[in-house]
Amino acid sequence: MNDTANRPQLPDRLSIDPRSPHYNAAVFEHDVGIRLNDKEFNNVGEYCISEGWIKIPAGKALDRKGNPMMTKLKGKVEAFYR
Structure with missing residues (x-):
């Protein structure tokens, strides 16, 4: 699976929430x-x-809308395609 030419460039900031x-x-x-x-x-x-920074779920805690509570971790961030 060597389709690196078809992959879009990774943005500086990205979220999984539509x-x-x-x-x-x-x-x-x-x-x-x-x-x-x-x-x-x-x-x-x-x-x-x-x-x-990155945001990851904080255990099983949910906010009042049913979304997972997120915690922010800081450091050197690298995004890549697997």
Whole structure:
């Protein structure tokens, strides 16, 4: 599976929430990986490379709309296609 020419460029900021202005459906057609401080995360809800943070779910806690509560981790963020 060597279709790197067909993949869109990864944005500086990306969210998995379709209601977010940072959502990009074309990127999610491919498998995206995120590393924070050289540790790979597979449960990232949103990231920003230039500001150096990712948001991940904070356990099983939900907000009043039923969405998972998110916690922000800071460091060196790298986004890549798997």
